[in-house]
Amino acid sequence: xxxxxxxxxxxxxxxxxxxxxxxxxxxxxxxxxxxxxxxxxxxxxxxxxxxxxxxxxxxxxxxxxxxxxxxxxxxxxxxxxxxxxxxxxxxxxxxxxxxxxxxxxxxxxxxxxxxxxxxxxxxxxxxxxxxxxxxxxxxxxxxxxxxxxxxxxxxxxxxxxxxxxxxxxxxxxxxxxxxxxxxxxxxxxxxxxxxxxxxxxxxxxxxxxxxxxxxxxxxxxxxxxxxxxxxxxxxxxxxxxxxxxxxxxxxxxxxxxxxxxxxxxxxxxxxxxxxxxxxxxxxxxxxxxxxxxxxxxxxxxxxxxxxxxxxxxxxxxxxxxxxxxxxxxxxxxxxxxxxxxxxxxxxxxxxxxxxxxxxxxxxxxxxxxxxxxxxxxxxxxxxxxxxxxxxxxxxxxxxxxxxxxxxxxxxxxxxxxxxxxxxxxxxxxxxxxxxxxxxxxxxxxxxxxxxxxxxxxxxxxxxxxxxxxxxxxxxxxxxxxxxxxxxxxxxxxxxxxxxxxxxxxxxxxxxxxxxxxxxxxxxxxxxxxxxxxxxxxxxxxxxxxxxxxxxxxxxxxxxxxxxxxxxxxxxxxxxxxxxxxxxxxxxxxxxxxxxxxxxxxxxxxxxxxxxxxxxxxxxxxxxxxxxxxxxxxxxxxxxxxxxxxx
Ligand code: WT7
Numbered sequence: 187x188x189x190x191x192x193x194x195x196x197x198x199x200x201x202x203x204x205x206x207x208x209x210x211x212x213x214x215x216x217x218x219x220x221x222x223x224x225x226x227x228x229x230x231x232x233x234x235x236x237x238x239x240x241x242x243x244x245x246x247x248x249x250x251x252x253x254x255x256x257x258x259x260x261x262x263x264x265x266x267x268x269x270x271x272x273x274x275x276x277x278x279x280x281x282x283x284x285x286x287x288x289x290x291x292x293x294x295x296x297x298x299x300x301x302x303x304x305x306x307x308x309x310x311x312x313x314x315x316x317x318x319x320x321x322x323x324x325x326x327x328x329x330x331x332x333x334x335x336x337x338x339x340x341x342x343x344x345x346x347x348x349x350x351x352x353x354x355x356x357x358x359x360x361x362x363x364x365x366x367x368x369x370x371x372x373x374x375x376x377x378x379x380x381x382x383x384x385x386x387x388x389x390x391x392x393x394x395x396x397x398x399x400x401x402x403x404x405x406x407x408x409x410x411x412x413x414x415x416x417x418x419x420x421x422x423x424x425x426x427x428x429x430x431x432x433x434x435x436x437x438x439x440x441x442x443x444x445x446x447x448x449x450x451x452x453x454x455x456x457x458x459x460x461x462x463x464x465x466x467x468x469x470x471x472x473x474x475x476x477x478x479x480x481x482x483x484x485x486x487x488x489x490x491x492x493x494x495x496x497x498x499x500x501x502x503x504x505x506x507x508x509x510x511x512x513x514x515x516x517x518x519x520x521x522x523x524x525x526x527x528x529x530x531x532x533x534x535x536x537x538x539x540x541x542x543x544x545x546x547x548x549x550x551x552x553x554x555x556x557x558x559x560x561x562x563x564x565x566x567x568x569x570x571x572x573x574x575x576x577x578x579x580x581x582x583x584x585x586x587x588x589x590x591x592x593x594x595x596x597x598x599x600x601x602x603x604x605x606x607x608x609x610x611x612x613x614x615x616x617x618x619x620x621x622x623x624x625x626x627x628x629x630x631x632x633x634x635x636x637x638x639x640x641x642x643x644x645x646x647x648x649x650x651x652x653x654x655x656x657x658x659x660x661x662x663x664x665x666x667x668x669x670x671x672x673x674x675x676x677x678x679x680x681x682x683x684x685x686x687x688x689x690x691x692x693x694x695x696x697x698x699x700x701x702x703x704x705x706x707x708x709x710x711x712x713x714x715x716x717x718x719x720x721x722x723x724x725x726x727x728x729x730x731x732x733x734x735x736x737x738x739x740x741x742x743x744x745x746x747x748x749x750x751x752x753x754x755x756x757x758x759x760x761x762x763x764x765x766x767x768x769x770x771x772x773x774x775x776x777x778x779x780x781x782x783x784x785x786x787x788x789x790x791x792x793x794x795x796x797x798x799x800x801x802x803x804x805x806x807x808x809x810x811x812x813x814x815x816x817x818x819x820x821x822x823x824x825x826x827x828x829x830x831x832x
Contacts, residue, residue, distance in 0.1 A: 193583070193616040199592060203478050203612020210613040210626065217627035224627065225655060229256060229467050231474075232506070233270045235436050236260035238463070244653040246678050251669060254440055255464035255655040262434035263443060263466050264307075264340035267505035268300050269434065278482055279510045282533050283329050286376040286516040288525070291532075294329055299336075299505075301430040302329070306337035308428035309421065313368060313400045317342030317435055320445065322366040324348045324357055324384055326375030327515040330404045330421075331491045332501050334370050339443060339462075342435035346445040346457070349492025350375050350382055352772040354390035356455075360447050362395045363457055364662055369398055370421075372406040378520040385411040439463025445662045446494055448600040449712035450671060451683070451702035457662030458494075458600050465603045466506060468656025472604040472625065473503030476594055477537050477566060478611050481508035484563070486530070487539040488514060493709070494600040495570055499539060503604070518544050523551040527559035527586075538586075539568035539596075541708040545578045545586075546738050553585050561586065566611055568594045571708025572740045573696050579618035597621035597696050599682065600710070601672070603656025607694055620693045627654055632688055637676045647700055648686040649679040702796065704733035704741045709774050713796075716743060716777065719770035723763060725753045730786050730794050731777070734803040742778035744803040746786060746825070755782040779803070781828065785821040787813070798822060802829055 200206050205213065217224045222241040229238065238259030245252050271278075276297040283292045294302070315321060321343050325331040331347075338345040348360050361369065369392075375382035385403055389412065392398050403411065404421045413420070443462045447455040473479055485504050489495035491513075504511035512533055518526050526548070530538060548555070567587050569579075574595055583593055593616060597607040607630070609615075609622040616622065624630050631639055632646030640646045657680070661668040675681045683703060687695040699705060702713045713731040720729035728748040736742030747763065749755055760780045768776045781803075787795045801810050802825050810826075813819045 191617055193592070193618075195592075195612060195615055199478075199612045201612075203610065205475060205478075205610050206612045210610060213626035218629075221627065221652075225255070228471055229259075229463075229655075231470060232261060232463070232467055233266050234259050234261045238439060242653070246653070246673050246680065248669065248673070248677070251673070253653050253657055253659055255653070256439040256467070259439040259463050260436050261439065261463060261466075262340065262437055263462055263502070264303060264336045265434040266466060266470075267336060267339075267502065268296060268303060271296050271508045272300060275481070275508055278508070280505060281329050281332060282484065282510055282512045284512060284514045284516070284529050284533065286379065286520070288521065288528065288532075292329070299333075302333045303336040303340060304430050304432040305425045305428055306330070306333045307340040307432040309402065309424045310337055310343060310368070311341060311432070312424065312428060313402070313419070315341065315343050315368060318344065318442070319368075320344045320346055320364040320366045322346045322348060322357075322361050322364070322369045324350060324369060324371045324388060325404070325491070326350055326372055326377070326382065326384065326406055327490055327513055328372065328404070328406055329513065330372070332505075332513065335444070335491070335497070335501055336505075340432060340434050342437055342441065344442045344444055346447070347492055347497070348447070349490060349772075350384055351492070351774055353769055354387045355394065355769075356771055357387060358391040358394040359454060360457075361391065361398060363447070363454075364445050365397060367397055368400045368402065370402045370404070372404040373409045373411045374407040376407055376515060378517040381407060381409070389414070437462045440659070442659075444497065446497065446600055448494075449703060449710045449715060451712060452714050455712070455715070456664075456667065456671070458658045459660050459662045460603055460656070461659050464655035464657070466502060468604040468654065469498040469503040470506035472656070473499060473509075474507055475610060475625065476596060476605050476608045477539070477568065479504075479507055479509065479537065482510060483536045484510045484512060484534055485537045485539075486512035486514070486533075486535045487568075488518075488526070488541070488544065489539075489570075494603070498604045518548060522555065523548055524555040524559060527556055527561055530564060531560050534563040536563055537566045537568070538564055539570060541571040542569055542574040542578050543572065543707040543738060543740055545569070545574070545582050546740075549578060549581045550738070556585050561588070564591055566594065567591050568596060570596045570598070572705045573698060574619060576618040583618070592616060595619075595621045597694070601658045602654070603658065606650070606654065607696075617693055620689070620695045622693050624694070630694065631679065632686060633676055633679075643688060643690045645685065645687040645697070647676075648682045648684045648694075648696070649676050650682065651679050653680075698741075704743065706733075706736075706741055706743060706774060707739045711743065711775055715771060716745065716767060716775055719767045719775065720745060720747060720763060722770060723766050725749055725759065726763070727751075728786060730783075730796065730799055732796055732800045732803050734779070734800070736778060739778075743775065744779045744781065745777040746781045746783040746799060748783050748786060781825070784824055785818065787821050787825070788817050789815055790817045792817075799825075802826060805829060
């Protein structure tokens with residue numbers, strides 16, 4: 187009997203795909219046996235000013251730690267994403283922009299993209315931005331966000347995109363950490379019919395951090411926003427006065443391309459640093475391989491450019507591959523819950539890449555809003571950001587894909603630059619819920635807590651034993667933190683922070699984070715960050731935050747809060763605390779549940795026992811484990827008794 191959980195590669199896909207089963211096996215072997223030759227050949231997909239002769243120079247050991255790829259190569263990312271396509275594709279659409287309102291869309295050709303990016307590059311230069319300078323972008327999903335990223339790349343500046351949903355405080359922290367002297371923003375953002383006061387948020391952020399000399403303001407809604415004389419510059423006016431041609435700065439492969447802040451298990455967000463050659467190669471190569479992508483196909487990744495998915499699969503991967511990338515300003519349920527599929531039909535989208543949280547939310551609305559659309563243009567579906575539960579996988583496959591489209595469930599991280607584990611549509615039989623197998627050149631292992639390597643079908647912590655070109659190079663300004671976070675738990679190996687199961691076919695099933703990071707709607711949140719925000723509130727003495735299973739979000743945020751003496755616990759205070767966290771970090775960090783805790787379970791040395799707090803949050807009260815090492819075991823009974831109310 188055939189395995190009902192296995193979806194084999196179809197003959198059509200095996201036929202058309204860039205990589206079939208045999209090709210995948212051969213590539214894995216070549217990458218293992220001769221990595222230098224394999225990657226040198228693969229990297230010819232980029233246009234180099236000076237081709238690299240030194241391909242890989244890596245050591246994960248503390249004593250001589252280094253990660254360098256293509257280190258004597260010279261190239262420019264904007265050249266690779268724009269200029270080199272101009273001779274043959276000047277009039278091809280590069281960016282298909284779909285605004286928040288269905289009546290608002292635009293196609294930007296490669297020729298226009300070139301002019302727009304050059305203009306913005308010249309505006310940056312006129313403001314004194316030089317190679318190596320950091321530029322903070324706080325923008326909605328408008329074409330100017332891509333122009334700004336590429337303009338930085340063109341002149342060798344390092345962009346730091348901050349998601350438009352982050353608060354002024356979060357923005358200030360990110361500006362300060364990388365010492366940006368310039369911020370690019372818009373008057374307002376527009377999402378789901380609501381405006382987001384981006385410029386006002388920048389103004390608030392700049393009250394808290396010094397050093398920013400220029401704020402470039404792009405007009406999106408046309409709202410009348412305050413302009414600070416001598417600091418704020420209307421982009422349209424500045425752009426009118428500069429040339430639409432700007433040469434590309436030759437960059438070393440290891441020159442920084444961008445910083446992107448992401449949450450960790452401790453402390454403030456880390457500035458993940460990616461460099462020019464390895465990152466662009468990885469975004470481009472994986473985009474082609476995993477999506478079996480050919481130039482000009484309409485590719486839609488629904489992520490915001492504020493996240494790494496937007497960097498790699500809205501902007502850099504598709505444009506490096508001479509693609510047509512769809513950039514969507516809105517949300518899946520505005521004006522109706524058919525919006526995704528209507529946009530697919532309107533722009534004849536061929537490849538669609540989204541997050542499980544969006545699928546789960548749409549699944550709740552039933553099949554009709556999907557079935558009322560055609561979706562005939564689609565050939566391939568993708569998923570990213572968190573484990574996709576088999577129920578959502580099947581709905582995606584059967585309802586959205588009408589059973590005819592493969593799904594690539596892609597596992598990766600901000601740190602990895604691009605996809606590392608994923609099916610290839612022409613090579614990999616699918617299992618719902620499994621990211622399946624590593625890409626060629628990606629060497630995975632499962633280890634136990636002590637670092638013992640686990641063989642065969644088993645579960646453990648996911649580590650990667652060797653570098654790949656798209657790997658992050660450091661935490662901006664903090665090499666020590668980089669090493670300690672990723673390379674100290676299991677010496678000589680990169681620790682992903684994820685738990686994982688490997689089945690009898692060698693397929694990988696990511697089970698989620700094993701550290702104090704939670705994944706809320708595909709967005710990464712450090713529990714420590716939410717705790718810090720909570721204790722800033724005047725009424726809060728102590729807080730402990732854990733994740734708990736949430737139907738739509740994947741994980742929700744569950745906060746245990748101990749109030750200061752004399753403060754009365756009541757529902758209005760709960761609301762105030764949720765609002766407080768939204769204000770401090772941003773709406774994505776808002777707790778879903780607050781549990782008043784007279785005390786927190788701690789060991790005698792004062793360490794909070796999160797294992798117990800997770801169990802109580804999950805309402806799994808039968809297996810709380812050993813509580814005898816607690817300073818006051820009675821605390822647990824109190825929390826269990828009050829659990830029902832939350
Ligand atoms: C964490 C990384 C991947 C870019 C967007 C998120 C989880 C991501 C999957 C997947 C299971 C996944 C992991 C990972 N994750 N994709 N296909 N299956 N889990 O990047 O914010 O850096 O988060 O997202 O836990 O460690 P990120």
